[in-house]
Amino acid sequence: MDKIVIQGARRLKGEVEISGAKNATLPIMAAALLTDEVSRIEGVPRLRDVQTMIRLLRVLGAKVDFSNGALEIKPSRTLKTVAPYHLVSTMRASFCVLGPLLARLGRADISLPGGCVIGARPIDLHLKGLASLGASITIEHGFVKARANRGLKGEDIYLGGKFGSSVLATANVLMAATLAKGVTYIENAACEPELVDLADFLVKMGAKIQGQGSHLIEIRGVQKLHGAKHRVITDRIEAGTFMVAGAMQKSNDITIRNCNPEHNHALLDKLQEAGIRVRRTKSTVRISRHGKLEPVDVTTLPYPGFPTDLQAQLMALASVTPGISVITEKIYPDRFMHVSELNRMGANIFLEGSSAIVHGKSRLSGAPVMASDLRASAALVLAGLAAEDKTEVHRVYHLDRGYENIEEKLLKLGADIKRERE
Numbered sequence: 562m563d564k565i566v567i568q569g570a571r572r573l574k575g576e577v578e579i580s581g582a583k584n585a586t587l588p589i590m591a592a593a594l595l596t597d598e599v600s601r602i603e604g605v606p607r608l609r610d611v612q613t614m615i616r617l618l619r620v621l622g623a624k625v626d627f628s629n630g631a632l633e634i635k636p637s638r639t640l641k642t643v644a645p646y647h648l649v650s651t652m653r654a655s656f657c658v659l660g661p662l663l664a665r666l667g668r669a670d671i672s673l674p675g676g677c678v679i680g681a682r683p684i685d686l687h688l689k690g691l692a693s694l695g696a697s698i699t700i701e702h703g704f705v706k707a708r709a710n711r712g713l714k715g716e717d718i719y720l721g722g723k724f725g726s727s728v729l730a731t732a733n734v735l736m737a738a739t740l741a742k743g744v745t746y747i748e749n750a751a752c753e754p755e756l757v758d759l760a761d762f763l764v765k766m767g768a769k770i771q772g773q774g775s776h777l778i779e780i781r782g783v784q785k786l787h788g789a790k791h792r793v794i795t796d797r798i799e800a801g802t803f804m805v806a807g808a809m810q811k812s813n814d815i816t817i818r819n820c821n822p823e824h825n826h827a828l829l830d831k832l833q834e835a836g837i838r839v840r841r842t843k844s845t846v847r848i849s850r851h852g853k854l855e856p857v858d859v860t861t862l863p864y865p866g867f868p869t870d871l872q873a874q875l876m877a878l879a880s881v882t883p884g885i886s887v888i889t890e891k892i893y894p895d896r897f898m899h900v901s902e903l904n905r906m907g908a909n910i911f912l913e914g915s916s917a918i919v920h921g922k923s924r925l926s927g928a929p930v931m932a933s934d935l936r937a938s939a940a941l942v943l944a945g946l947a948a949e950d951k952t953e954v955h956r957v958y959h960l961d962r963g964y965e966n967i968e969e970k971l972l973k974l975g976a977d978i979k980r981e982r983e
């Protein structure tokens with residue numbers, strides 16, 4: 562296993578290029594199963610989660626070629642319909658093959674995704690939505706078994722849960738409904754940009770979809786979809802992580818290229834409130850920090866609210882911002898594994914229910930820390946960049962699930978960072 566070693570307190574300056582969005586790529590790869598024709602997906606990041614999805618598509622009977630950032634996917638006419646535990650359990654997004662397999666082949670046996678370190682991650686909304694389309698669903702021996710022998714039928718579906726909308730449940734139902742008979746309405750649909758990108762890909766495949774990006778999506782079922790070519794949007798969470806990196810220390814000045822600032826509105830607003838200078842064009846954001854920062858209060862919410870996937874990174878920033886910041890997690894109330902690790906670096910954070918009360922300081926001190934999940938790992942790297950002396954982030958394989966070449970990108974910005982074998 563690798564670790565990342567950082568000598569902190571180096572000024573970051575220069576430009577960084579953002580990669581394609583992981584959370585757009587993964588459902589789009591699943592959507593390619595809705596046809597037996599070839600689809601080409603461009604701008605795909607080289608990440609462990611993408612490799613896992615490639616393995617799953619191959620197990621299901623698709624030919625997949627991945628070179629120069631482009632995926633070519635050619636599903637066979639008669640796909641296998643069983644998604645095994647050893648793949649689904651390592652990556653929740655693989656549960657997204659359920660909708661396409663059910664819609665195209667009338668059956669799917671998908672391993673339950675299982676627990677997750679960021680807290681409970683139920684699948685009731687996925688199942689509710691697909692059952693509304695006429696699938697019969699049972700759970701046996703750790704597998705979701707879905708059947709639609711006579712095909713799926715359009716329906717008016719309310720897809721809201723305890724914590725609001727669900728990104729991947731909306732994706733699953735959206736994909737299944739493209740081949741259902743009649744019209745489907747998804748109410749309380751998720752509006753995340755990655756879902757809009759999925760819908761755009763489906764439309765290129767011949768699907769009839771309206772309302773993507775709003776809480777009401779209308780899907781008119783068609784008999785058949787065809788292969789399509791698509792370039793995925795850029796990764797707003799990676800972009801946001803670099804925006805926070807730029808804010809972590811005085812006199813940092815970095816330009817984030819190949820991003821869509823609109824997708825990071827909530828974060829940029831908070832950074833400005835904290836005292837960061839933000840200059841943006843259509844596809845770049847320049848972050849520079851001069852004076853002292855002010856603490857900020859943040860609550861995570863579905864898009865366009867502040868994303869849960871940037872909560873840990875913002876907490877790293879709050880840890881080095883003198884004053885009290887309150888960070889409340891409304892999507893995954895237990896997503897706080899980074900708190901104890903940030904405290905090992907000298908931060909002063911305590912939890913009160915689903916809120917973290919952060920007593921910010923002017924400096925953290927480098928320490929060995931343990932990454933527990935993807936975004937927590939990113940937060941520890943950010944903290945290490947701003948901390949005095951050496952930080953070692955262990956178990957970095959989490960980071961490789963979602964950040965393409967993160968050390969190279971940070972090195973180019975002037976960080977003192979390297980990867981070492983444990």
Ligand code: EPU
Pocket residue numbers: 584585587653654681682683684685686687688722723724725726727728729730751755869870891892893935936963
């Ligand atoms: N929920 C339910 N029932 C369901 C599904 C979800 O109650 O059937 C709840 C969840 O427990 C949570 C809330 O709904 O409280 C929202 O979860 P959502 O379903 O939207 O999460 P997801 O679709 O499984 C995606 C991203 C996550 C990101 C969340 C929230 C992908 C591959 N994953 O997960 O990304 O945190 O949306 O924005 O798109 C990450 O990239 O690090 C990551 C975890």
